[in-house]
Amino acid sequence: MNASPSLRDFLNTTVRDIPRSGIRDFFDIVTTMKDVISLGIGEPDFDTPWHVRESAVFALERGVTHYTSNLGYLDLRVALAKYAAKAFGAEYKPDTEVLVTVGVSEALDLALRALLNPGDEVLYHEPCYVSYRATILFAHGVPVEVPTSAENGFRLTRAMLEARTTPRTKVLMLNFPNNPTGAVMSREDLEDIAAFIRERNLIVITDDIYGELTYDQPHTSLVSLPGMRDRAILLHGFSKAWAMTGFRLGYACGPAVLIDAMMKIHQYTMLCASSLSQKAALEALTRPEVDVTQMVDEYRRRRNFIASALGDMGLQCHRPLGAFYAFPSIAGLGVTSHEFAIRLLHEERVAVVPGTAFGACGEGFVRCAYATSMDNIKEAMLRMDRFVSKLRKAQGAGAPI
Amino acid sequence: MDELLKILQTNALESRENLARMLACPVAEINERIAGFEKDGVIRGYQAILNEDKLGLDKVTAVIEVKVTPQREGGFDTIAERISRFPEVSSAYLMSGTYDLLLFVEGRTLREVASFVSERLSPLEGILSTSTHFMLKTYKRFGVLMRQDKSDERLSVSP
Ligand SMILES: Cc1ncc(COP(=O)(O)O)c(C=O)c1O
Numbered sequence: 001m002n003a004s005p006s007l008r009d010f011l012n013t014t015v016r017d018i019p020r021s022g023i024r025d026f027f028d029i030v031t032t033m034k035d036v037i038s039l040g041i042g043e044p045d046f047d048t049p050w051h052v053r054e055s056a057v058f059a060l061e062r063g064v065t066h067y068t069s070n071l072g073y074l075d076l077r078v079a080l081a082k083y084a085a086k087a088f089g090a091e092y093k094p095d096t097e098v099l100v101t102v103g104v105s106e107a108l109d110l111a112l113r114a115l116l117n118p119g120d121e122v123l124y125h126e127p128c129y130v131s132y133r134a135t136i137l138f139a140h141g142v143p144v145e146v147p148t149s150a151e152n153g154f155r156l157t158r159a160m161l162e163a164r165t166t167p168r169t170k171v172l173m174l175n176f177p178n179n180p181t182g183a184v185m186s187r188e189d190l191e192d193i194a195a196f197i198r199e200r201n202l203i204v205i206t207d208d209i210y211g212e213l214t215y216d217q218p219h220t221s222l223v224s225l226p227g228m229r230d231r232a233i234l235l236h237g238f239s240k241a242w243a244m245t246g247f248r249l250g251y252a253c254g255p256a257v258l259i260d261a262m263m264k265i266h267q268y269t270m271l272c273a274s275s276l277s278q279k280a281a282l283e284a285l286t287r288p289e290v291d292v293t294q295m296v297d298e299y300r301r302r303r304n305f306i307a308s309a310l311g312d313m314g315l316q317c318h319r320p321l322g323a324f325y326a327f328p329s330i331a332g333l334g335v336t337s338h339e340f341a342i343r344l345l346h347e348e349r350v351a352v353v354p355g356t357a358f359g360a361c362g363e364g365f366v367r368c369a370y371a372t373s374m375d376n377i378k379e380a381m382l383r384m385d386r387f388v389s390k391l392r393k394a395q396g397a398g399a400p401i
Numbered sequence: 402m403d404e405l406l407k408i409l410q411t412n413a414l415e416s417r418e419n420l421a422r423m424l425a426c427p428v429a430e431i432n433e434r435i436a437g438f439e440k441d442g443v444i445r446g447y448q449a450i451l452n453e454d455k456l457g458l459d460k461v462t463a464v465i466e467v468k469v470t471p472q473r474e475g476g477f478d479t480i481a482e483r484i485s486r487f488p489e490v491s492s493a494y495l496m497s498g499t500y501d502l503l504l505f506v507e508g509r510t511l512r513e514v515a516s517f518v519s520e521r522l523s524p525l526e527g528i529l530s531t532s533t534h535f536m537l538k539t540y541k542r543f544g545v546l547m548r549q550d551k552s553d554e555r556l557s558v559s560p
């Protein structure tokens with residue numbers, strides 16, 4: 001009767017053994033509940049700018065409903081190369097060094113598959129985006145996590161990398177501004193990393209998807225440092241800064257040899273990114289200084305608000321400098337991250353994501369996304385304050401005298 | 402524009418404490434700056450944005466294009482200010498293009514507005530012509546859509 005055990009035997013063992021994302025489990029609980037304020041959403045609450053949506057409608061009317069070139073529309077690649085030069089500080093040739101993909105997600109998968117032989121080791125810093133580890137495993141690589149910590153603002157240092165590098169290390173993945181910590185790396189921080197990359201002859205995949213979303217200093221991309229452009233694949237997309245998650249549009253820039261290898265996989269497995277989304281992306285690039293700046297200003301106000309509110313409830317939180325996440329410590333409250341999140345959800349109807357969803361070193365932290373309205377943030381902070389006070393009281397009562 | 406003014410322009414009711422948090426500065430500084438804006442006449446008032454169509458009021462609004470002869474002294478300002486003082490006029494702007502002043506005039510009935518135009522406005526010295534349009538429905542005011550469809554399509558938790 002029960003066919004599933006035997007069918008499971010047919011599964012690829014790598015796929016079978018990878019656990020579901022912890023976020024997914026949490027999502028399943030939240031959806032059963034009413035009146036929850038969610039600080040658990042990793043995507044902008046803003047509407048996609050109207051001129052972008054309108055251009056997609058117009059493209060649909062005109063019948064832009066066919067396959068595009070595998071690399072993506074050339075006019076879009078030209079615009080992307082121009083944008084990358086301005087925003088990330090590296091020059092790319094539109095005809096051979098830019099590949100339009102189905103979100104950064106696809107680009108990440110392509111990059112890893114294009115580079116890895118079975119057993120090659122990939123360094124990635126944790127806490128990190130939930131897909132990294134799984135995507136490395138799917139590409140037959142060996143994920144080697146590099147824990148970062150709140151003490152130095154979740155930045156990556158050369159010493160941390162050195163401790164985890166072996167002769168099999170081939171690729172280093174970077175994500176700053178960081179999901180889930182909101183950490184950023186300054187040029188000086190990156191210079192140390194770049195020197196290390198050069199010495200160890202590594203290839204870098206740098207996920208700069210939150211590059212526009214910095215609040216105190218402009219973003220510096222690794223690719224802008226001397227020599228880095230020639231050994232890095234830059235990933236970026238429209239999901240975050242333009243609030244275009246559902247369009248599923250991203251791109252990769254890099255040396256022609258690498259982009260060509262990624263293109264081969266893309267060509268056979270995806271063919272091309274959505275034609276409509278490509279038209280919308282081209283429109284989005286026409287006035288980023290208006291659309292993006294407006295959203296960044298609002299995120300900055302929310303960041304200020306949430307950082308101050310978390311501080312007032314006595315939670316340690318390194319200053320979130322980018323992306324739209326605060327990552328406060330809940331240490332000393334007598335609960336694990338998971339317990340904190342579950343109880344906060346049940347007792348106060350606020351959803352946050354346990355830090356452990358982003359790697360083991362996320363224990364003791366929770367991720368609060370401020371990609372939600374100021375009204376929601378205000379109410380969520382009131383509720384969280386009440387909850388934290390309750391935990392403190394219980395702590396005090398139960399503490400040995 | 403000033404960050405504080407930007408926030409007040411979208412929500413004038415924001416508490417001083419919240420404003421201080423958003424702008425990462427002390428409440429006293431917020432109070433002082435708002436008082437300054439009020440004193441300097443940068444902030445001229447605080448109003449609610451109503452969806453009047455929902456209220457079923459006995460009220461009509463006309464948009465009136467006015468051509469005038471500028472005065473020898475004071476140019477357009479003298480006549481524009483004179484017109485603006487009528488309580489029926491809710492907004493008045495100097496325009497470029499084929500007419501000079503654009504007025505928003507409110508009254509209880511079409512007739513009331515019509516008589517304001519013919520008996521008060523047109524006879525004023527310096528008015529050359531007027532062209533009156535009545536407003537039928539409001540879709541958006543002061544940057545706010547009148548239709549409320551604030552559904553969040555997003556998943557409640559995502560990576
Ligand atoms: C660090 C990071 N990379 C990539 C993605 C996925 O982006 P896309 O929508 O372009 O696939 C996300 C989305 O949350 C992210 O946080």
